[in-house]
Amino acid sequence: MGRPKRVKRNAAADSVKLRWPNRTIPFEFKDTKDAKWITLLRDGMAKWTRETCLRFVPRTTQKDYVTFFRGGGCYSSVGRTGGKQYISIGYGCEGGGIVAHELGHAIGFWHEQSRPDRDEYINLNNDNIIKGTYGNFEKRTDLERTDIPYDFGSVMHYGPQAFTNNWNYVTIETKDHRFQHTIGQRADISFIDVKHANHLYCNDICKMRLHCLNGGYENPLDCSRCKCPPGLGGIRCERIATSTPGCGGDLIATATWSVLNSARVGKCYWRLLAPYGQRVRFEITDADYKCDSSCAENYLEIKHQRDMQQTGFRQCCNAVPDTLLSKPTFPKPPLANWEGQGGLNGLLGQETGIDNTFENYVVKELPNVLRSTGGRADISSLFTLVDSLLRAGSGKKKK
Numbered sequence: 001m002g003r004p005k006r007v008k009r010n011a012a013a014d015s016v017k018l019r020w021p022n023r024t025i026p027f028e029f030k031d032t033k034d035a036k037w038i039t040l041l042r043d044g045m046a047k048w049t050r051e052t053c054l055r056f057v058p059r060t061t062q063k064d065y066v067t068f069f070r071g072g073g074c075y076s077s078v079g080r081t082g083g084k085q086y087i088s089i090g091y092g093c094e095g096g097g098i099v100a101h102e103l104g105h106a107i108g109f110w111h112e113q114s115r116p117d118r119d120e121y122i123n124l125n126n127d128n129i130i131k132g133t134y135g136n137f138e139k140r141t142d143l144e145r146t147d148i149p150y151d152f153g154s155v156m157h158y159g160p161q162a163f164t165n166n167w168n169y170v171t172i173e174t175k176d177h178r179f180q181h182t183i184g185q186r187a188d189i190s191f192i193d194v195k196h197a198n199h200l201y202c203n204d205i206c207k208m209r210l211h212c213l214n215g216g217y218e219n220p221l222d223c224s225r226c227k228c229p230p231g232l233g234g235i236r237c238e239r240i241a242t243s244t245p246g247c248g249g250d251l252i253a254t255a256t257w258s259v260l261n262s263a264r265v266g267k268c269y270w271r272l273l274a275p276y277g278q279r280v281r282f283e284i285t286d287a288d289y290k291c292d293s294s295c296a297e298n299y300l301e302i303k304h305q306r307d308m309q310q311t312g313f314r315q316c317c318n319a320v321p322d323t324l325l326s327k328p329t330f331p332k333p334p335l336a337n338w339e340g341q342g343g344l345n346g347l348l349g350q351e352t353g354i355d356n357t358f359e360n361y362v363v364k365e366l367p368n369v370l371r372s373t374g375g376r377a378d379i380s381s382l383f384t385l386v387d388s389l390l391r392a393g394s395g396k397k398k399k
């Protein structure tokens with residue numbers, strides 16, 4: 001007897017009727033004189049069109065369409081309601097990420113924390129929620145079933161202080177506190193937000209399967225490549241993404257502590273590798289970023305799980321306590337998603353830096369990375385090995 005298969009639901013409205021036909025959302029602006037406001041709206045739309053097959057077109061005679069207006073606050077209905085529907089982008093809603101959030105509703109998404117599985121990821125502090133606003137935290141059951149994982153970094157996820165009655169207290173607490181500053185970002189749509197939208201609207205575009213790895217999928221805007229989780233690249237998401245010159249790359253954990261310093265400004269991706277069954281111990285001893293309750297623009301992000309799609313835990317602000325990643329709280333290492341000897345576990349660190357950024361990671365490693373090389377493996381040979389393991393592993397599936 002097999003285990004009952006758990007049914008996951010993402011945050012998209014299940015009803016196909018709520019979706020927009022022809023991947024196209026007709027729109028109009030209620031106020032065409034406010035150039036700054038219109039630029040803001042165009043920025044929000046561009047976030048979706050850059051990454052998905054969805055298109056926003058100025059409305060001509062279409063029956064169903066979106067009207068942007070400056071209402072009191074920021075809001076939208078979920079999915080296509082039929083006829084004219086409003087998206088309010090009022091004062092205080094400045095920011096392309098907020099517009100992208102409201103458009104996410106119009107595309108068909110509820111809030112990420114409305115997913116029925118959200119109690120596995122977050123706690124709600126009901127005492128701190130403004131009376132009468134509990135409805136904003138309701139779980140929904142009318143959501144689409146997919147394997148798309150819960151995403152703390154979704155632009156559709158509320159931040160820690162959403163609807164709080166006291167700004168000193170949070171209403172949403174992530175069960176794993178290291179994700180506390182990942183939730184609520186409104187800088188951009190996340191990998192999973194984009195995957196969702198492409199899944200709903202663009203699934204039939206690419207005819208050829210590329211067998212993308214690590215949660216990647218065929219990119220509807222370029223079917224010859226997979227669309228990869230941030231930090232990964234290559235045609236099939238098999239390797240680490242390209243960083244700003246002067247930082248990033250694959251590192252092999254060793255038996256002694258190694259120190260990684262970087263003051264590079266840009267996007268830096270590191271992958272720390274350890275042999276199958278071993279884990280990487282990782283400590284952040286110093287970091288200096290702009291403080292924010294949701295780390296959105298400048299931060300260190302750590303992906304430690306097998307699933308590389310999900311936004312990792314993010315740190316901004318000052319150095320974090322050592323305990324954050326110390327041994328007792330360090331999660332179980334991800335299972336290698338391929339079989340055989342010499343499988344490697346990956347840990348991916350991402351840093352998006354600004355001027356005066358300085359990180360100092362301490363990377364502890366594990367013994368004998370590659371016995372075959374007698375511990376003298378250099379990065380390029382490891383690269384080759386990882387590639388060959390990925391190729392070998394993708395054909396075999398564990399029962």
Ligand SMILES: [Zn+2]
Nearest residue numbers: 101102105111
């Ligand atoms: Zn919302």
